Amino acid sequence: MNYFIKRALAPTILAAALTATPALAQKSDDTLRVALAEEILNLDYNYTTKREYIILAQMTDTTLFDLDPTTQEFKPAVATGYEYADDTTIDVSLRDDVKFHDGSTLSAEDVAYTYNWIIREDSESNAGGTVGRWLDKAEVTGPNTVRFHLKSVYPLVLRDMAQRIMLRKVGSYDAGGTIDRDAMAQHLIGTGPYKVTSFEPGQELVLERFEDFFGEKPAIQKIVVRNIPDVGTQQAEMMSGGIDWMFKVPLDLAESLGATPLATHLSGPDLRIAFIVLDAAGYTDADGPLTNVKVRQAINHALNKAEMAKYLIGGSAEAIHTACHPAQFGCDQSVQDYPYDPEAAKALLAEAGFADGFPLELWAYRDKPVAEAVSADLTAVGIDVNLRYVKLESLNQARAAQDIPAYIGTWGSGGTADTAAIARIHFADDTDRNLSGDAALATEVLAAEQTSDQNERAKIYTNALTTIADQAYWAPLFTYSANYLVSPDLEFPLDPDGLPRLQNSSWK
Missing domain, CATH: 3.10.105.10 (Dipeptide-binding Protein; Domain 3)
Structure with a gap:
């Protein structure tokens, strides 16, 4: 069956393209404004799963290792290296200059606490099912070393360390012996390249570059993430310059609006x-x-x-x-x-x-x-x-x-x-x-x-x-x-794994 339907450029979009001038305020005040249709209610990826939350966690948190999206090779992040003591024991060495957003320094105790919390039955973490399959316990073995004891041979340990577990301070979820699984949901203290400066669940999240980040600093100073459920409203905001980035864009809209001076259509894997x-x-x-x-x-x-x-x-x-x-x-x-x-x-x-x-x-x-x-x-x-x-x-x-x-x-x-x-x-x-x-x-x-x-x-x-x-x-x-519409002033790199990494964006 032939599914081809020739789509004409939407008249409203074409008319707007002839009369509108994209706002340049975002570039001038070094603020990237992003639209997400999915409602954002919880900033702690240890307790969430959706793609939108992964996008946010890439900016606010770091993990032990990074996975290069092009080569699929694991690279140091918070960890500087690892060594298998045997098939079910891994020794991980850590950097000594990783800062949390509250200014405190990450320690081996923080790493061990995070992993041991995730696998606790009463943590009820969304990551528990994944990590609990292979981790028996994490043990501090030195000022900057943690030993991971595995339940059995598991070839995807580094993948899970690189993608699933966001590091938290000791006591983040059970300060004073009282369990609070939502402790980081709205008042996140992470270690990523951006820190949370304000958050209105379901409405707006404001992130600012974390100047004490141990890795490469992002090029853009500020990112504002707005919850805009309706794609038509997102379209109007893009046309008026109210936002600089939207994704999960329907193909016909991406092609139509991308053909105007108001936005650039990007399509990636x-x-x-x-x-x-x-x-x-x-x-x-x-x-x-x-x-x-x-x-x-x-x-x-x-x-x-x-x-x-x-x-x-x-x-x-x-x-x-x-x-x-x-x-x-x-x-x-x-x-x-x-x-x-x-x-x-x-x-x-x-x-x-x-x-x-x-x-x-x-x-x-x-x-x-x-x-x-x-x-x-x-x-x-x-x-x-x-x-x-x-x-x-x-x-x-x-x-x-x-x-x-x-x-x-x-x-x-x-x-x-x-x-x-x-x-x-x-x-x-x-x-x-x-x-x-x-x-x-x-x-x-x-x-x-x-x-x-x-x-x-x-x-x-x-x-x-x-x-x-x-x-x-x-x-x-x-x-x-993956179809995106972005501001003509925005440089947004596309990675082969299809995960949007807004922290790698820059202005042209």
Whole structure:
């Protein structure tokens, strides 16, 4: 199916471009004004998960290590280095010049406290599930050294240290013996390149450059983050010069406004992918069509993924055929592909005994044009699709109850370029996202997290991805593209992992 729709430049945008002059006050007062649609209520990333909170944490906090988004190499940050004493013991050395935003110096005790707090059951930290899988305890071994005792071999320790745990002062969450999980939610004391000077939850966050930051100082003095839920309001603010940066911009708006002097359209990569999960295990119908591998292969052949990527997502979006992002470690691209071929899809359906098609309830929660395109492609090969477009919460509840035969999902891997960040959550035996019913596959996926040998991990993922592709447990769709609109005066670098790093912005 062809999804191409030629979009004309919106008349209101064109008219504004001919009459409006972008405000230059932001550059003149060295203040970057940012719009986020997602409501910001909690500044402590140890207790949050969404992408918007990651963006903020990159500015207000630091971690033990940095992960280079281009090379995917781990570099020193608060830590100066590490050494494995044995397979389950890591010694980490620390800088002695890291300052908290209140002026106090970070210590080894602060680092150990943070990690030990996160894994405490009563901390109820959002990071606890990740770190608790591998950390037994953190122990201070010297003025600037901490020893991490692991529960078992875990190859992604440095990744978690680089991306998930924000360092806090001793007693931040339990001063005087009283637990306060929201202690840092509004009055954050971090160690990052920007410090919080004011915060009105759900409205506005003001950050100023932290002059005692131990690393490279950001170029821009002040960043104001405004909560603006409505994209139309964001557009108006961009056109009037009220904001300098917006993301998650719909493609048509990004292209239209970006074609005027009022804004610059930037499109960059994103580690998020889209896919269809199929109930191969037969949870919804033990003898249903989706338990037949030929039916699942037919569904893969029926989808015009390339046109979906090009015309519905745009930018750098590309069709995929793997249950992972091609940029992720271990995402072997040599596995079975099912090129767009409606006739092959019809032939496979006929071989499976469904020449006249069958009814399919397909669930989706975002990107409605994509859901409609998928439905149209499947309908074209004879499948009678009932598209159920619902809120994510409803989909999650139905999936947990094993009431979903097929759904369109997306996953961003938390910006982590490793197949582990998507494989475990979707194919382990303890997740309701796994509709394959394949116990051997679940064991194999977990085995890749039980060795530190990268070559061995790559081989394991190749085997697992080969099984997923051969059995067509998924119908992979495409990668996403991140669309931004920025002030013509703003230099905003795009990184290959798709994570916006506002702290690296500068004025032209």
